[in-house]
Amino acid sequence: MLARLIPRRLGEGEEAELVDHLGELRHRLFVTLGAFVPAFALAFAFHGRLVAALREPLPDGRRLVTLGVTEPFTVSVKVSVVAALALALPVLLWQAWAFVAPAVDRATRRTIGALVALGTALFAAGSLFAYVVVLPRALDFLTTFDTHLYDVQLRASSYFGFAAMGLLASGIAFELPVLVLGLVRLGVVSSRQLRRNRRVGYVAMLTFAIVLPTVDPVSLALEVTPLLALYETSIWLAALMERRAAAAPHALAEGV
Structure with a gap:
């Protein structure tokens, strides 16, 4: 069962049909998605700490405001997505490299x-x-x-x-x-x-x-x-x- 989930890497100079390349690409996309989903869940679970960390560079006394009903939620989701991409980036690079490596x-x-x-x-x-x-x-x-000219709100x-x-x-x-x-x-x-x-x-x-x-x-x-x-x-x-x-x-x- 585990062998089906892990994409098989082609050997150097190994002949393969187009369908084989597409199948390997599909498996590697699934692996990448499988790394992103738990990374997003983890990031969203700690999105409060992430938002607080990103607020740290602000000068003392500066606060952030939201406009609209959905903005607090959408901002938290966007921050979690960026953090998840950063966490899953090593897996993404690994899968991309493993896919093209047999060609060189x-x-x-x-x-x-x-x-x-x-x-x-x-x-x-x-x-x-x-x-x-x-x-x-x-x-x-x-x-x-x-x-002195503006009411600065972030x-x-x-x-x-x-x-x-x-x-x-x-x-x-x-x-x-x-x-x-x-x-x-x-x-x-x-x-x-x-x-x-x-x-x-x-x-x-x-x-x-x-x-x-x-x-x-x-x-x-x-x-x-x-x-x-x-x-x-x-x-x-x-x-x-x-x-x-x-x-x-x-x-x-x-x-x-």
């Missing part, structure tokens, strides 16, 4: 697997950085700007949407090393080109930081600093990858 060679599988693990850690680090460092300072600036649905977008954008921004290493692995760029065009890279990092959903100068500086550090780290990792790739044929030849 073993060396490429190792590279992609390492990049996926690195990307997951960087996304978590970026979201945590936004929650601890960026959001509190951005909200303090935005919610106190021109308070609607719950708008605030949680802003907070979620900030966490998501920061997590994506921290994926820079994965993007650079992927381009280097494909031969699109090299570490030498990255060093030679360092100024262009810095301008690109500044532009990306400006696009992120925080507009005050303090938050902008806090976002640019780690992006520049990640860009320099990407150059170092790209050079390391190129050296290992260059040494691989020599090692293979010596083994023969």
Whole structure:
């Protein structure tokens, strides 16, 4: 019974009909759904704590208001869905990777697997950085700007949407090393080109930081600093990858 629930992974180079691929995809979607449903139930059971945690970056004295009969419930559901997606993300990535892995060679599988693990850690680090460092300072600036002109009230649905977008954008921004290493692995760029065009890279990092959903100068500086550090780290990792790739044929030849 358990064997029917676990999708069978095709072997490298194994011939399979279209119906076999569709059957495997269906099973992997069921596994992903089976991970999301209990994750949502768990998140909704603790949605009060989740909402309280997301309210933490707000300045002292700021309260959230709801407009309409259903907004308290819908906001709790949306927060629970986002939390469930975060909890089920490792299973989703695992199933997606297991589905496409047989189509690539073993060396490429190792590279992609390492990049996926690195990307997951960087996304978590970026979201945590936004929650601890960026959001509190951005909200303090935005919610106190021109308070003598406006009666500032924060609607719950708008605030949680802003907070979620900030966490998501920061997590994506921290994926820079994965993007650079992927381009280097494909031969699109090299570490030498990255060093030679360092100024262009810095301008690109500044532009990306400006696009992120925080507009005050303090938050902008806090976002640019780690992006520049990640860009320099990407150059170092790209050079390391190129050296290992260059040494691989020599090692293979010596083994023969």
